[in-house]
Amino acid sequence: TCSRLQRQVGEMERFLGDYGLQWVGEPMDQEGSDDQSDSEDGKKDWMTAKKFWKPGDSLAxxxxxxxxxxxxxxxxxxxxxxxxxxxxxxxxxxxxxxxxxxxxxxxxxxxxxxxxxxxxxxxxxxxxxxxxxxxxxxxxxxxxxxxxxxxxxxxxxxxxxxxxNGLDPFPGEGRVVGRQKSHKLLDRMEHAGSRMTAEKFLNRLPKFVIRQGEVIDIRGPIRDTLQNCCPLPAQVQEIVVETPALAAERERSQESPESPAPLLSMLRIKSENGEQAFLLMMRPEDTVGDVRTLLAQARAADATTFEIISTFPPTVYHDDTVTLIHINNCL
Known part of the structure; x- marks a missing residue:
């Protein structure tokens, strides 16, 4: 029977095609007229009822x-x-x-x-x-x-x-009427539970680059751009300390830029309250005492009123004669 009906349908479609017609049919979910008969007890069977919403269907x-x-x-x-x-x-x-x-x-x-x-x-x-x-x-x-x-x-x-009502929430991206789309990505970035926060994004960027003897801040302008769109944690004030190594590198890049750059290290030292970070370009042979003196000048404070501490491993540097390369080798 199925084969006979399939051949018959095929012949009818070819016949319609000869006249440029195409059989569309009725929607798949449309109920047939024969599904509207009542059951023996006079009540309409729910299996064959029309798909109109009725009061109570959502309750029971x-x-x-x-x-x-x-x-x-x-x-x-x-x-x-x-x-x-x-x-x-x-x-x-x-x-x-x-x-x-x-x-x-x-x-x-x-x-x-x-x-x-x-x-x-x-x-x-x-x-x-x-x-x-x-x-x-x-x-x-x-x-x-x-x-x-x-x-x-x-x-x-x-x-x-x-x-x-206990189903898992929709996993896609939600929309709120009247919300500005430009805030969508940044709002997700600032949530602590998201995979990528704005602060984590900034931490992946280089803090600065040195070009022609000038220290160029990379994160600052990007942070300012993000700050205009979504609130960010309080910004740490980064202060570039003028050191002999930085002055020599600036002079070398201006006078003989083709010459090889010397081996230098950039130290980032936070203040006690974490609101400031001092950037010091140092040579490997410079000592802890040199760092302490430069910090005291930048902070306008007595060198004996603070200590230099590393967090990993926790170490307090009391010996001002220890060189930076020695500390690096120990770490």
Whole structure:
């Protein structure tokens, strides 16, 4: 019968095509006129009712004959022989695959096939699926994957109500009416729980570069741009300290830029309250005492009123004669 009808449909489509016509048909979810008949008790069956919203549909799901539904699922599963295989197309050929039972959980207000999502009974697609099962057929939605049928592994949870409002939130990107789109990326960056905060983004950039003897701040202008769009943590004031090494490098880059640059180190030392950071360009042979003297000049303070400390490993540098290269080798 199916083959005869397919040939007939093909002939009709070719006939319409000769006149430049094409068969469109009706929407798949449109109910037929024969689905509007009343049941024997005079009440309209919920499985064949029109898909208009009715007061109460969102409060209580339609009644389902679970005993009949379980019996139909059992009969369908018995039609599939245990250990039966299915031909599965693969690149370059095909292979046989043993049919695994489909997990099906029946709740008081809906069902869940495979690993989800949850499908409430009031959903039209769920109603079509149940109608196929109750009529003794495998669900038409599984026909493409399992043309010869498939067994079911049913979990009877009819006494439990699946919490529909407990579903996982939508994983995509939300929209708020009236919100400016330019703030979208930066708002996500500033949240502490996000993968990339604005502060982390700035920390990935170089703090500064030296070009023609001048120390060029990299993070500052970018921070100012971000600050105009979203609030950022309090900015640390970075102070470039004029050191002999920096002055010599500036002179070398201006007079003989082709000459090789000497080996220098840039120290970044934070103040006690963390609000200031002093940048010192030093030579490897400079000592802790040299650093202390330059810091005292930049802070306009007595060199004996503060200590120089490294956090990893925690060390207090009391010996002013120790060179920076010695400290680097020890670290």
């Amino acid at each position: 799901p339609p009644e389902v004959d679970f005993d009949r539904l379980l019996a139909s699922l059992k009969d369908l599963s018995e039609l599939v022989v245990d250990g039966d295989t299915q031909v599965t197309p693969m690149p370059g050929g095909a292979r046989l695959r043993v049919l695994e039972p489909i997990p099906l959980k029946l709740y008081r207000n809906g069902l869940m096939m495979f690993d989800g999502p949850f499908r409430p009974f009031r959903d039209p697609s769920t109603q079509r699926c149940l109608r196929d099962i109750l009529d003794g057929f495998f669900p038409s939605e599984l026909q493409r994957l399992y043309p010869d049928g498939v067994p079911f592994k049913v979990s009877d949870l009819r006494h439990q109500v699946y919490p529909e």
